[in-house]
Amino acid sequence: MAKKSIKDKVVIITGATSGIGEATARVLAQAGAIVVLAGRRRERLEKLLADIEKSGGQALAVPTDVTKYDSVRGMVDAVQQKYGKIDILFNNAGVMLLGPVINADITDWQRMIGTNLYGLIWCTHAVLPQMVKQGSGHIVQTSSVAGRTAKEGSAVYNLTKWGVNGFTEGLRQELVEHKIRTTLIEPGLVATELRDHITHQPSKRQVNEWAGTVRQLQSEDIAEAVLYAVTQPDHVDVNEILIRPTDQQG
Numbered sequence: 001m002a003k004k005s006i007k008d009k010v011v012i013i014t015g016a017t018s019g020i021g022e023a024t025a026r027v028l029a030q031a032g033a034i035v036v037l038a039g040r041r042r043e044r045l046e047k048l049l050a051d052i053e054k055s056g057g058q059a060l061a062v063p064t065d066v067t068k069y070d071s072v073r074g075m076v077d078a079v080q081q082k083y084g085k086i087d088i089l090f091n092n093a094g095v096m097l098l099g100p101v102i103n104a105d106i107t108d109w110q111r112m113i114g115t116n117l118y119g120l121i122w123c124t125h126a127v128l129p130q131m132v133k134q135g136s137g138h139i140v141q142t143s144s145v146a147g148r149t150a151k152e153g154s155a156v157y158n159l160t161k162w163g164v165n166g167f168t169e170g171l172r173q174e175l176v177e178h179k180i181r182t183t184l185i186e187p188g189l190v191a192t193e194l195r196d197h198i199t200h201q202p203s204k205r206q207v208n209e210w211a212g213t214v215r216q217l218q219s220e221d222i223a224e225a226v227l228y229a230v231t232q233p234d235h236v237d238v239n240e241i242l243i244r245p246t247d248q249q250g
């Protein structure tokens, strides 16, 4: 069957300032969607907005901190006011602050849980009334291989991505009657700045050494997976896409 067009669909993308979110914004805008760029770094949002518009795409930049409900609410209200609809939410903002549990810096845990869990459920909460009213919508979550396979040194990151998977399955069942789709994107190792933010230096060294031995995925590889999921016909809900680099074992 022919793929569904996403021309003029309104897509909110969190974590659009770099990596997977930025690449997905470019790919979906190229496919005709109106992309709402959400993230904290304003200058990056502005640059991406300018790039997309220069290429003939449509975008709106809304500085947003997903760890703050008021910021999320303000972003979603701005989208509703400007476009009157929300077709897709790509809940992608995240941090991966690896390190052992013993003597961990608990502010790392607060950031991970605040961003990867609260950020994701708050964005979901904020868009759902509009999608329910429309009787259509699609919520795409960036989970991870770390939502399926736990590793020493990754326990709290695992906790957050496991949480995303459990939340999304419960949500999927609740949303069937509203004809709203849900998709989990579960990447393995992707070459982005995610690892640069790790504060526990031995963990940072370890993951960077490992990354040097693998042909990593590129953000565009994940963006293409998102495009695949959101361009399926209405009766098809791609629930999960798990993508590892060919060289990644665990």
Ligand SMILES: NC(=O)c1ccc[n+]([C@@H]2O[C@H](COP(=O)([O-])OP(=O)(O)OC[C@H]3O[C@@H](n4cnc5c(N)ncnc54)[C@H](OP(=O)(O)O)[C@@H]3O)[C@@H](O)[C@H]2O)c1
Residues within 6 Å of the ligand: 014, 015, 016, 017, 018, 019, 020, 021, 038, 039, 040, 041, 064, 065, 066, 067, 092, 093, 094, 095, 096, 115, 119, 142, 143, 144, 145, 186, 187, 188, 189, 190, 191, 192, 193, 194, 195
């Ligand atoms: N790279 C990998 O190997 C990999 C593998 C599996 C899953 N993932 C997941 O993929 C997602 C994207 O990560 P990435 O690899 O593309 O890394 P990245 O380049 O570091 O992107 C992370 C994005 O999240 C945003 N973000 C962080 N905290 C935020 C906050 N409080 N409010 C709003 N936005 C926030 C960042 O924007 P600002 O700093 O500008 O706010 C940035 O745009 C994450 O959920 C990550 O867990 C990545």
